[in-house]
Amino acid sequence: MTTFDPTGTESVPVTSAPAPHDSYRVGTGTRATRVLGLFTIVSMGWLVVFGLGFSPADRDQDEAVRILYVHVPTIWLAYLAFVVTAIASALYLFPKAHSLGWDRLAGASAEIGVAFVAVTLVVGALWGRLTWGVFWQWDARLTLTALLFVSYIGYLAVRRLGGTHEQRARRSAVLGLLIVLEIPLLHFSVKLWRSLHQGSTLTDPSGDVKMDGLMLFSLFVGVIAFTLLYVWLVLHRTRAMAMEDLLDDRQLDSALEARRAEARIDAAPESAPEPAPEVGTEDR
Amino acid sequence: MSVWKITWLIALKDLRIERRSRVITDQVLPFAGVTMLIFAFALDADSVLERVAPGLIWLATMFSLLVLVQRAFSIETDDGALDAMRVAGVDARAIYLGKSLSLAVQLLVLEVILLGAAIVLYAQTVPLDGVVLLVVTLLTATCGLASVGTLYGGLAAGIRGRETLLPLLTLPAVAPVLIGATRAVEAALGTAGAVVSDGWPWVGLLAVFAVAFGVGGTLAFGPLIDE
Amino acid sequence: MVSFRDVVAVLGTFPALAGVTLDVEAGEIVLLQGPNGAGKTTLLRTCAGLLPVVRGTARILEFDLAADRDVVRRHVGLLGHQNGLYVDLTVRDNVRFWGATAGASHDEIVAAMVRLDVHDRLVDVPVRKLSAGQRRRTALACLVARRARLWLLDEPHAGLDAASRDELDRILRQAAASGATVIVASHELERATSLATRVVEVVAGQVRET
Numbered sequence: 082m083t084t085f086d087p088t089g090t091e092s093v094p095v096t097s098a099p100a101p102h103d104s105y106r107v108g109t110g111t112r113a114t115r116v117l118g119l120f121t122i123v124s125m126g127w128l129v130v131f132g133l134g135f136s137p138a139d140r141d142q143d144e145a146v147r148i149l150y151v152h153v154p155t156i157w158l159a160y161l162a163f164v165v166t167a168i169a170s171a172l173y174l175f176p177k178a179h180s181l182g183w184d185r186l187a188g189a190s191a192e193i194g195v196a197f198v199a200v201t202l203v204v205g206a207l208w209g210r211l212t213w214g215v216f217w218q219w220d221a222r223l224t225l226t227a228l229l230f231v232s233y234i235g236y237l238a239v240r241r242l243g244g245t246h247e248q249r250a251r252r253s254a255v256l257g258l259l260i261v262l263e264i265p266l267l268h269f270s271v272k273l274w275r276s277l278h279q280g281s282t283l284t285d286p287s288g289d290v291k292m293d294g295l296m297l298f299s300l301f302v303g304v305i306a307f308t309l310l311y312v313w314l315v316l317h318r319t320r321a322m323a324m325e326d327l328l329d330d331r332q333l334d335s336a337l338e339a340r341r342a343e344a345r346i347d348a349a350p351e352s353a354p355e356p357a358p359e360v361g362t363e364d365r
Numbered sequence: 366m367s368v369w370k371i372t373w374l375i376a377l378k379d380l381r382i383e384r385r386s387r388v389i390t391d392q393v394l395p396f397a398g399v400t401m402l403i404f405a406f407a408l409d410a411d412s413v414l415e416r417v418a419p420g421l422i423w424l425a426t427m428f429s430l431l432v433l434v435q436r437a438f439s440i441e442t443d444d445g446a447l448d449a450m451r452v453a454g455v456d457a458r459a460i461y462l463g464k465s466l467s468l469a470v471q472l473l474v475l476e477v478i479l480l481g482a483a484i485v486l487y488a489q490t491v492p493l494d495g496v497v498l499l500v501v502t503l504l505t506a507t508c509g510l511a512s513v514g515t516l517y518g519g520l521a522a523g524i525r526g527r528e529t530l531l532p533l534l535t536l537p538a539v540a541p542v543l544i545g546a547t548r549a550v551e552a553a554l555g556t557a558g559a560v561v562s563d564g565w566p567w568v569g570l571l572a573v574f575a576v577a578f579g580v581g582g583t584l585a586f587g588p589l590i591d592e
Numbered sequence: 593m594v595s596f597r598d599v600v601a602v603l604g605t606f607p608a609l610a611g612v613t614l615d616v617e618a619g620e621i622v623l624l625q626g627p628n629g630a631g632k633t634t635l636l637r638t639c640a641g642l643l644p645v646v647r648g649t650a651r652i653l654e655f656d657l658a659a660d661r662d663v664v665r666r667h668v669g670l671l672g673h674q675n676g677l678y679v680d681l682t683v684r685d686n687v688r689f690w691g692a693t694a695g696a697s698h699d700e701i702v703a704a705m706v707r708l709d710v711h712d713r714l715v716d717v718p719v720r721k722l723s724a725g726q727r728r729r730t731a732l733a734c735l736v737a738r739r740a741r742l743w744l745l746d747e748p749h750a751g752l753d754a755a756s757r758d759e760l761d762r763i764l765r766q767a768a769a770s771g772a773t774v775i776v777a778s779h780e781l782e783r784a785t786s787l788a789t790r791v792v793e794v795v796a797g798q799v800r801e802t
Contacts, residue, residue: 228537235534239520242527245602245646248592252520255588256534259516262581263538266574270541273570274548333607333646337600340610343796366695378678378689385718386680440678449676452640453738454666455693587662592643 109320117313124306131299139296145211150299152208154307156201156226162194162311163233163260170257173250181326182319184250187257188240189318191233193311198230221275228267232260246326368459375455375463380470382440389471393432397475400425401482411488416557418487419550422479423506423543429475430510430539431532434518437468442522447590457587461515465582469511476503495553498564502553505568506546508575513538516582519590538578545570593618593742593773594639596799598648601638608634610797611648616775621768623788624777631797632777633673636744639775640670653741669740671748675731679720683710683730686719691737704737707763709756725751736763743767743774749783761787 132150139146169187173179205223206216217223240253383389404421408414414421441447450460480499483489491499513535521531545567551557552564594616601609608631616622624632637643639652641661650657655664677686683705691701705711708729719727728751735743743764749757764774764787776788784791793800 228540231533231537235530235537238530238533242524242530243604244592245644247644251588251591255585256520259538259581259585262577266541266570266577267537270544270570270574273566274544329605332605333600333602336605337607337610340607340797344610344798344800366693371693374689374692378681378685381685382678382680440680444679445672445674445676446678448642448672448674449670449690449734450693452642452665452668452670453690453693454662454668457662591662 107324109317109324114313114316117309117316121306121309121313124302124309128299128302128306131295131302136295136299142212145208146296148204148208148211150303151307152201152204153300154303155197155204157304158307158311159194159197159201159229161308162190162197162315163229165190165315166194166233166236166257167261170254170261174254174258179247179250181246181250182323184246184253185319185322185326186315187253188237189315189322191236191240191257192318193314195230195233195237197307197311198226198233202226202230219275221272224271224275225268228271229264232263232267236260246329368456368462371455371459372462372466375460376466376470379437379440379464379467383467383471388436389433393429393436393471394475394478396432397425397429397479398482400428401479401486405486414487415489418483418489419554419556420547421487422476422483422550423547425479426472426476426510427536427539427543430472430514431535433468433471433475434514434531434535435528437464437515438518438522447522451590457590458583460590461519461583461586464518465511465515465579468515469507472507472510473503476507489554491553492555495555495561495564498549498553498561498568501568502546502549502564502571505571505575506542506549509542509571509578510539512575512578512582513542516578516586516589519586522590541574542571545574593620593653594775595651596648597650599638599645599650600647601634601643602646603634603643608797609638612797612799614792614799616773618771618773619768621764621774621776621787621789623784623791624775624794625779625781625784625791625802626794630794632794633746634797635794635799636670636746636775636777637672639742639744640668641665642670667741668744669735669738669742670744670746671731671735672746675719675727676734677719677727677731680718682716682718683722683733684715686730687733687737690734694738696737696739700739701737704733707736707759708733709759723751725753725756728752729756732760732763739772741772743772745774745776747778748776749778749780 128150132147136147136150138144166187169183169190173181173183173187205226209218210216236253236256239256240249242249242252244252401421404425405414408417438447441450447460451457480503484491517531517534517538520534521527521529548559549564549567549571552559552561552567555561594614596612596614599609599612600607610631612631612635614635624635626632634643638645638650638657641652641657641664644661645657652664653667657664676690678689681689687701687705687710691704696704702711705715710726710729710733714722714726714730719730722730728748732748735745745764748760752760761783764776768774768789776783777794791802793802
């Protein structure tokens with residue numbers, strides 16, 4: 082059953098949706114998210130100040146090291162986002178309740194995760210160009226990141242296949258868990274592949290850069306800032322999805338009304354042409 | 366009726382359909398052969414072709430896999446047979462295992478032919494001590510490919526606008542097979558100084574992959590094909 | 593056997609069933625009539641467990657469709673708009689396969705083929721070479737071999753000649769007499785009197801008794 086509970090007693094594991102009296106200005110913001118948003122902006126500000134200002138340039142990489150304060154947090158958050166997707170998929174699928182809130186969390190987190198991976202790849206390519214001289218390198222970590230990106234794009238494509246909310250949720254949850262199966266396999270095969278490959282003539286990829294003092298602190302600030310950003314985005318996106326689902330339900334209600342009205346008008350059979358798809362030409 | 370009996374029935378049914386219709390022998394195998402030819406057009410240098418031949422075999426296999434899977438499911442959706450099987454309450458696990466089995470057989474035939482093409486077109490030779498590795502690689506890689514292909518093939522089947530999902534879902538998932546099978550075949554053929562003992566760890570990876578997706582697919586197929 | 597209360601089923605975003613309330617007892621032969629697009633096919637497919645119930649409650653036999661959709665299917669036989677045949681295989685191969693997956697014995701399968709008159713000249717002909725009516729009879733033979741408890745048929749008479757239609761009616765009456773329930777969707781008004789124990793009208797996704 083796809084009834085939406087506006088008071089938020091559906092088991093979404095984060096703060097509830099806007100209270101009914103907010104309906105004159107319906108949005109996904111609440112006091113909690115505004116406070117969170119404020120903290121996010123402040124910590125982003127700190128990141129800019131420390132990342133671009135206080136922290137020193139690196140011995141080897143010069144100013145390019147500053148990119149890492151963005152690049153490293155985004156990939157960590159992407160991993161976090163995908164872990165959340167996996168857990169939420171399981172929490173939808175296995176309990177009998179099949180609560181759609183978990184499905185929405187899984188979907189929102191995956192979307193944001195994909196966005197973060199995209200940022201990681203682009204920013205990382207820039208960093209690579211500055212430090213190694215190339216945009217890309219076929220080492221284990223980069224290859225895996227690219228594969229992760231493509232896998233979750235597939236997940237998002239499946240989420241958009243349509244159908245009822247339960248159908249979408251079930252398909253996506255199963256696929257989400259399959260991707261969890263794929264990741265270790267990808268990880269080991271790529272690792273084994275690159276450890277045997279002698280061809281790399283470039284220096285250690287990112288993350289093995291030695292950092293201390295202010296640099297480490299800036300990185301830390303970056304992680305905090307992006308984590309806050311992630312949570313803020315997930316909250317909003319999940320609520321937006323809940324509203325989209327609610328909209329679907331409302332549209333179904335009005336479609337039902339229209340269809341039932343047809344029956345009342347249809348005292349004699351076959352009056353107006355129905356807007357229905359031809360019976361018998363259903364797919365599959 | 367046990368799941369295995371029905372699996373067997375379904376696998377035989379698929380193979381019988383191929384025997385009658387000959388779509389794979391007439392269309393897909395030639396397609397695979399053609400890809401081996403056009404690789405040569407794109408890669409020009411003989412030395413390059415010789416060096417990458419194992420990779421080309423598996424690339425051609427991957428592309429042919431997509432075509433084979435689409436064929437495997439179009440026979441079901443043509444006249445609503447997959448629906449009929451679901452309504453008949455045929456255990457989804459049996460449908461999955463049966464179709465994977467028949468797909469695996471078709472893939473094996475395809476791979477052997479591609480190997481032959483590589484021997485002829487890319488001047489490959491199979492040293493005697495590499496034969497066992499080669500055979501085991503083919504078997505384990507095939508099981509993995511058939512498992513993934515059938516799983517996502519079921520999801521992508523039938524409904525318009527879904528068939529294009531198949532490559533997007535399948536290719537990242539079978540990347541480990543591409544990596545592992547190519548390295549193992551390189552070891553078996555002695556490409557670029559590889560020795561046979563290099564190949565066995567990769568076979569281990571392929572076996573784990575096949576088991577993981579065999580089990581995962583059996584569990585996931587039912588929910589994925591359900592409306 | 594079949595108990596629907598305000599059942600809603602959707603095709604995409606369209607509510608093909610807009611609140612169906614229907615009760616069917618074992619042994620009944622119910623004829624569904626109504627214009628194209630009314631939802632007859634969707635109703636049959638929902639009874640078969642192919643489509644999920646979005647709202648309302650539905651029980652088929654002793655199962656709740658919301659929870660046990662896949663279990664219900666084993667007891668149900670559906671002959672939809674498509675025949676569910678493998679066009680490259682012969683009649684014999686098809687009926688054998690469908691009978692075997694349902695656990696029917698060899699004799700039962702042969703009996704079904706004889707009954708539908710596909711056993712003689714046609715038995716080793718690939719289905720793609722058969723006419724529409726011959727394919728329909730083959731599909732019916734597959735259905736008969738399964739001996740379901742609930743028979744769902746969508747325009748089964750279409751494409752059949754007069755003799756085959758009468759034979760089909762005999763088969764359905766026999767099935768009902770042995771305790772199965774039969775629901776047939778058909779445009780043919782004469783069948784109402786000759787075959788059905790009850791006629792139900794499907795209009796705009798809902799059901800009206802006539």
